Amino acid sequence: MKAVILAGGLGVRLRPYTLLAPKPMLPLGDRPLLEHMIEWLKAQGVSEFVIAVGYMRKAIEDYFEDGSDLGVKIEYARSKRPMGTAGQLKTAEHLIDGRFVLLYGDVLPRADLGPMLDFHGRKGALATMMLMKYYTRIRYGLVDAAEDGRLLRWSEKPEVGGWVNVGCYVMERDFLRYIPDGVPYGMDAAFRAAMEAGEPIYAYKSEGEFVDIGDRESYLRASREFLREMGEIP
Structure with missing residues (x-):
């Protein structure tokens, strides 16, 4: 089974860091995020x-x-312009020959993938999305009025959360037929198209946590965490 990692985005929310390096190559500890992802999947x-x-792309290649x-063995699927998550996956279609794991290039799950693979197989799923619990504290008081x-009701800076998509999937190659060729396309649109067609689409609630570097605040928080694990900062 192969893994496909989407590593072609512009990383606009991470500028100015991504003016010097693509998002998956930003360092976490002593290695770029993409290397952590490959090691996790390995x-x-x-x-x-x-x-x-x-x-x-040259920085990655x-x-x-x-x-x-x-x-490991690495092949590359290249695009010349931003294609969206599903559109970028479509560029790799010629290199995919069966069931595969898909991972977004700005997230690192810290969980056992085995139970999700078993779940996907038991359900006969076309695509399975990994979910994890996520909580955040709102900066403002929430107020309900008649x-x-x-x-x-008044809740001052409450903590809210639930199950969220962490950008990790198990898919069959046939899922790619719901993604049009050569145009930018979002993964949410591809999932809706497959669900509307009655395909077996599932979500797996995973125990674990994930590292996200989707914006500057998230990246700085993750970077501090990795440095702390290395013992370089208190």
Whole structure:
């Protein structure tokens, strides 16, 4: 089974950092995020990778080359413009020959992938999305008021959360037929198209946590966490 990693986005929310390097190559500790992702998947038994590249692709290709230094095989699917998550996956179609794991290039799950793979197989799913619990504290007080203005409820800076998509999927190759060729396309649109067609689409609630570097605040928080694990900061 192969893994496909989407690593071609512009990383607009991470500028100015991504003016110097593509988002998956930003360092976390002593290695870029993308290397952490490959090592995580390798530990789950994945040895063949397709990295979908675009923006500043040479930085990725020159660093990883064919993957032999990491003990894996890496191929590259290239796009010349931003394609959206599903559109970028479509560029890798010719390199996919069966069931595969898909991972967005700005997230690192910290969980066992095995139970999700078993779940996907038991359900006969076309695509399975990994969910994890996420909580955040709102900066403002939440207030409920009646139609006449009477104050009903006031929660000061409450913590809210639930199950969220962490950008990790198990898919069958046939899922790609719901993604049009050569146009930018979002993964949410592809999932809706498959569900409307009655395909077996599932979500798996995973125990674990995930590292996200989707914006500057998230990246700085993750970077501090990795440095702390290395013992470099208190």
